[in-house]
Amino acid sequence: EIHRLHRSLYSYITGWKILSCLFHKLEDPVRLYTIEDALGMRPYVTSKTWSLEKIYCRPSNSRFVAVIRGPDAVTKNQMRSSLLCSILGRVDFVPRRVRSHLAGTPKSGVVLVVILVLVFVIIPAVRNNIRVFLMARDIQVQFLSAKRAIDHDEEVEVPLKEAKAEAETSGNSAEKEADVQPHFEKKASQGLIEHGPPKHDSNSVRPGYVASGKRTYTTSQRESKYDGVEESEAIYQVWEKSRIFEPTDSLCWFAFAVEFILLFLYPTISLYRLGNRAIGSLFFVATLFTGIRTYLNAAVVLEEVGNLNLVDGKPGSLLHWQNQSRLATIVRGITRSRGLGSTVAVLWVFLLAFLGLFSIAIHQPTASSSTFEFGYLPDFEYASEANLLYPTCSVAKGLAALGSPATSIADYAFLAVLAYRTPEITQGQLDQWFGPGVAFDNQTLVANYRNQTGTSDSPVNYKFFVFPTQKLGIVSIRGTITAWDALTDAQLWSAAFLFQALRFLLPMGETWNPLLHRMDTAISWLESETIDRVAFYRETTAFTEFVKSDPTYEDIQVTGHSLGGGLAIITGAQTSVDAVGLSGPNAMISRDTFSPPLSVDTLNSRTFNIIPDRDVVPRIDEPALLNQHIRCFAPVGDFIGCHDGRRSLCEILYSCGSGNRPALCECNTLFDYPEPAPKPGANRTFAEACPPVEDD
Numbered sequence: 001e002i003h004r005l006h007r008s009l010y011s012y013i014t015g016w017k018i019l020s021c022l023f024h025k026l027e028d029p030v031r032l033y034t035i036e037d038a039l040g041m042r043p044y045v046t047s048k049t050w051s052l053e054k055i056y057c058r059p060s061n062s063r064f065v066a067v068i069r070g071p072d073a074v075t076k077n078q079m080r081s082s083l084l085c086s087i088l089g090r091v092d093f094v095p096r097r098v099r100s101h102l103a104g105t106p107k108s109g110v111v112l113v114v115i116l117v118l119v120f121v122i123i124p125a126v127r128n129n130i131r132v133f134l135m136a137r138d139i140q141v142q143f144l145s146a147k148r149a150i151d152h153d154e155e156v157e158v159p160l161k162e163a164k165a166e167a168e169t170s171g172n173s174a175e176k177e178a179d180v181q182p183h184f185e186k187k188a189s190q191g192l193i194e195h196g197p198p199k200h201d202s203n204s205v206r207p208g209y210v211a212s213g214k215r216t217y218t219t220s221q222r223e224s225k226y227d228g229v230e231e232s233e234a235i236y237q238v239w240e241k242s243r244i245f246e247p248t249d250s251l252c253w254f255a256f257a258v259e260f261i262l263l264f265l266y267p268t269i270s271l272y273r274l275g276n277r278a279i280g281s282l283f284f285v286a287t288l289f290t291g292i293r294t295y296l297n298a299a300v301v302l303e304e305v306g307n308l309n310l311v312d313g314k315p316g317s318l319l320h321w322q323n324q325s326r327l328a329t330i331v332r333g334i335t336r337s338r339g340l341g342s343t344v345a346v347l348w349v350f351l352l353a354f355l356g357l358f359s360i361a362i363h364q365p366t367a368s369s370s371t372f373e374f375g376y377l378p379d380f381e382y383a384s385e386a387n388l389l390y391p392t393c394s395v396a397k398g399l400a401a402l403g404s405p406a407t408s409i410a411d412y413a414f415l416a417v418l419a420y421r422t423p424e425i426t427q428g429q430l431d432q433w434f435g436p437g438v439a440f441d442n443q444t445l446v447a448n449y450r451n452q453t454g455t456s457d458s459p460v461n462y463k464f465f466v467f468p469t470q471k472l473g474i475v476s477i478r479g480t481i482t483a484w485d486a487l488t489d490a491q492l493w494s495a496a497f498l499f500q501a502l503r504f505l506l507p508m509g510e511t512w513n514p515l516l517h518r519m520d521t522a523i524s525w526l527e528s529e530t531i532d533r534v535a536f537y538r539e540t541t542a543f544t545e546f547v548k549s550d551p552t553y554e555d556i557q558v559t560g561h562s563l564g565g566g567l568a569i570i571t572g573a574q575t576s577v578d579a580v581g582l583s584g585p586n587a588m589i590s591r592d593t594f595s596p597p598l599s600v601d602t603l604n605s606r607t608f609n610i611i612p613d614r615d616v617v618p619r620i621d622e623p624a625l626l627n628q629h630i631r632c633f634a635p636v637g638d639f640i641g642c643h644d645g646r647r648s649l650c651e652i653l654y655s656c657g658s659g660n661r662p663a664l665c666e667c668n669t670l671f672d673y674p675e676p677a678p679k680p681g682a683n684r685t686f687a688e689a690c691p692p693v694e695d696d
Contacts, residue, residue, distance in 0.1 A: 411434075441465060608626040
């Protein structure tokens with residue numbers, strides 16, 4: 001047989017003479033076994049067990065035996081289907097996922113990423129799959145040629161000595177591979193070995209050790225011992241790794257000391273010194289058990305010895321077999337289960353996301369409000385859609401008294417978006433939306449209150465809009481605009497999001513609904529010290545109580561978008577005022593984690609949330625009874641498009657009708673809604689009224 005050997009980059013680096021004091025070369029390479037080797041597993045793929053993913057959609061270093069000749073051989077159509085599925089999946093799915101995750105990235109960056117994915121992911125995978133397919137086809141051709149030789153009584157010698165020698169030197173796994181090699185004297189056997197580019201798998205190599213690997217595709221054929229039973233031929237993949245260099249004892253002890261100090265001792269002491277004893281104790285216990293499981297891991301031992309013979313009992317006895325079976329079940333189902341790998345991958349994704357947000361927050365400049373201004377069209381209008389009228393287009397309180405009952409939630413959405421704007425342009429925007437002299441931005445009241453309470457430097461940002469005729473005051477809270485705001489979202493609602501995901505994954509997860517808020521409370525109690533520092537709702541609640549006590553106002557309401565919408569819902573429930581959130585996270589599951597806690601009755605009667613389709617943020621936590629789902633026509637690949645408050649405002653105007661509010665140029669120019677119709681007496685076209693503008 002022909003083998004291709006491959007040394008990893010790590011192996012070359014540790015072989016440098018300059019690192020000879022840290023690594024030493026072994027006299028003979030030591031084979032590193034996999035769990036499949038130790039368990040003696042060889043999954044078979046036949047025409048009856050075939051599926052699209054079993055041959056081509058598998059880990060690159062997994063082992064399988066595909067029967068390609070005989071009664072249960074995989075059919076040509078199955079092989080072609082697998083090949084076509086693999087190629088189309090990688091050519092179409094991968095670029096689409098890359099494009100969806102890079103929405104908003106400069107085109108040059110997207111092109112670079114697509115090229116890298118094409119070169120290092122798609123092309124190698126497709127080439128490998130085509131190689132397997134062609135090899136299977138060639139084997140069938142050679143089989144027919146050899147069978148014709150047998151029909152003419154020609155003997156074909158099969159070299160079995162090499163297979164037996166490898167079986168004797170390679171351990172249990174090699175014995176099983178040799179067992180499926182040809183072992184009858186007069187037969188047709190045309191072996192074919194196909195080599196693929198090996199890949200390093202850190203899971204099968206202990207940290208600190210260097211390995212090289214080889215992977216082969218080979219075929220085997222066995223003559224049936226029973227007359228009338230057709231013989232079968234199979235193709236299987238072999239992947240082996242060997243250790244060439246290993247670290248010195250000094251390096252191992254140094255690595256252990258660094259790991260113990262940085263990953264265990266320092267975090268534990270820091271948590272206790274910061275006063276967060278609950279998290280510190282939980283971290284101590286969790287890392288203690290994790291360390292024991294890591295260093296006393298049966299799977300690592302099996303990967304060293306390559307078999308299950310280390311268990312108690314006399315080999316061949318019932319006790320020995322039972323112990324082997326028990327160990328195999330534990331290793332396969334727990335220590336090296338697919339679920340464990342998936343869980344670790346998810347945790348890594350969350351960790352990298354938090355680190356990314358934290359890095360952005362550190363280097364991001366101080367947040368500044370937006371100077372974006374809508375283009376108002378008082379002489380154009382949207383008529384309400386006859387076939388789609390949201391039930392909550394009109395609400396019977398609050399802004400309905402302003403003479404626009406048909407677009408009342410549009411007023412709330414407008415004020416929620418206006419919280420992002422600079423103070424210099426806010427009043428002009430109010431005059432164009434409501435009309436001159438109807439609404440005012442009371443910046444002086446907000447500034448004086450923040451100075452008196454010492455919250456001038458607080459990251460919480462809100463405005464107070466006053467409607468003197470109605471004696472109405474509305475607190476509008478700004479939403480997420482910086483990475484720090486995103487981290488605040490994550491800390492306030494991470495526990496609720498976690499339990500929502502758990503409920504989704506567990507069978508009959510809905511049965512946990514009555515207990516979710518209690519489990520969320522327990523997790524939040526552990527994080528109480530940290531959550532108190534980002535409890536922005538306390539400041540908005542205090543300000544709302546302040547203006548609520550002013551006899552000038554008969555009615556106080558709260559609104560906001562994104563994080564501001566979530567804070568508005570919390571503030572409204574705590575102060576018993578009406579609150580309307582736009583794309584805000586909810587508070588039903590996490591209601592007991594806030595101080596003071598929120599009641600279910602108050603959430604169901606005082607809070608309202610507008611939830612656009614495909615917007616992730618308002619699906620965090622469980623919504624209260626009062627909510628309205630609205631459509632979103634953002635491109636599928638635009639991950640944050642449906643979270644744009646301006647788009648939601650345009651959807652409400654288009655579906656509910658603009659009424660006596662002006663239409664907006666941006667509904668067409670930025671978000672591709674149809675042009676609004678001119679009102680009677682309009683003396684300009686839409687193109688004249690809305691010249692091309694750039695998004696802010």
